[in-house]
Amino acid sequence: MTGLLLVLSCLSVAAAPDQFDGAIEHARLLGTIDLKGELFHVQGLELDSRRIWVTSVDQNLRKGYIHEFDRRTGKFLRRLELTDGARYHPGGISLSGRSIWVPVAELRPNSSAMLVEVDADSLAIRRKIPVADHLGCVAASGRHLVAGNWNSELLYIFDLGEDAPARIVPNPSPTRYQDMKFVDGQLVAGGSLTLWSGAVDWIDWPSMKTKRTLRAGASGPVRPFGRGGPYTGEGMAIEGRDLYVVPEDGPSRLFHFRLEDRDESRPA
Template sequence: MQFRARLILATVSTVAYCAAVAALNVTIYQNTSFAPAELPVPYAASQCDEIVELFGRLGRTTVWNLVEKVHFEGDTYEPEGIVRIGDDRYFVSAGEYTNKTVKYGNNVVINGTDRTAGSGFAHMIVFDGQGNRIADASLTERGAIEYHNGGIDYDGEFIWATIAQYRPNSTATLMRIDPRTLNPTTILHVADHEGGVVHDTLTNKIVMLNWGSRNASTWKTHVKPAPYPSFTSFHVTRNPSYYIDYQDCKFLGHPKAFDYRGTMICSGVTSLNSTITIGGVALVDMETMIPVEEVPITISSDLGAAITTNPMDVAVVDGRLRFYFLPDQHNSTLYVYEAEPNSPFEF
């Protein structure tokens, strides 16, 4: 029988719009650790040059082999990001929407955005390698309008996350989360929706991606942020690519193949119309936002979602490039795919 308890770790008064540490509620489903006592290095950054070399072999004719399907237990809400910490732990960021946003109307913009705020909860959910639910942390209070927990990154010590209003041109809070305790720390406040974050551990830069990943905001960790809830200023870089909107990204490193420039790997989708969605993965220069390499992936989940919708992690296993995708809302299955090494190489 699973151990199940309700643990209230902290309670601090806050205002409704604040997604900072307010009341962190953790529901524990298994009497086991959230993460390994000795945190491992992130797979992506520790295998940077291998991933870049294998990614360069991908193309439209690449054969993708399904290695594993793992059903994740319970309601996963809308999964936005995933990190794999060790061989037996998956951390999933998700948004629970208790009061949906509502569009103001055709071409109607109020205070810079096109819809109501809605409300909900930002979650960080922990699963083991068999998809069993270990813990579910609610990172926001009831009524908070910053509740969209976007794409996440793991740097070997913390999970980085942005908890934002679920509408463009709004606000977000940058947080870091200790995977051993799920204890979150508020870092700074942003005057825009931010739906993803990457930590360059070599230059100590944080890159956040806004709605549709149209802009990247960069903050250097040695620069003191404005006191919360004041907004911190950033260097903003426009994304020149409109192929896909990046949903979840991971810091790769400074690969030799790209002249040692900071590089992240991103997955995402874009809708061409109400019936056509395209997906893909890309290696992106973190300074310029230029995709240095990109490839489409046309696989769908069993429920019909593009496989690159939202959560993605990556690793090299036995010399093969392996992706971890979690595309479906609420009833989620992890799809693990490897690129067939003998696929025809496209020139």
């Protein structure tokens, strides 16, 4: 059976249209950092000047975690379990101020999730917001949250300053977002297109229109036969022109790319 799946996978890859064979379009790899600690199936990435945070899910034990590492050395520092009953799947994460926002969901579509606010310094949980859908990623900026559901087919827009239901808009891109961030007044979101390809999109805020797309190839053998996959298929973070991704399950590496110096608002 495994042999048949491998053959089918190879045929699918060969037939893929517009396959991108590089790492990330218009980006240069500067280096990697080994993350020296136990990680499971990687989901989200965030960082500041001193630390790296990664979410992962242990699917065998049905437990979800946020892990903290030293940014300079990759040394493991600590982790917090995020499991909440049937909700054990943490997704893409976002740092806003001194809060890290993490969606923790049931591992099935059309289910339920908690948007969890975690203190970045103590890893204490500040609050939880229930949502009646699976949420797999979130971007945070002040009072606004944008979260993607299963495969990010829909984007939920929350205003934490108002007691009102979320606004729901369709994903303006075919990319199945895994991680998204607010960057300089825009959303930057990365995810998979297929098992072997992904993309990073720049989305205008608040119009939610795609402004630019960079294609991404795969790192190593694609899942489920290896621990690699699309470079943008799991955790992604961005600082200016510096793009960081964690495309591998544990043992994992943080890949550091430098984007070309060009007008990021220009459509690809």
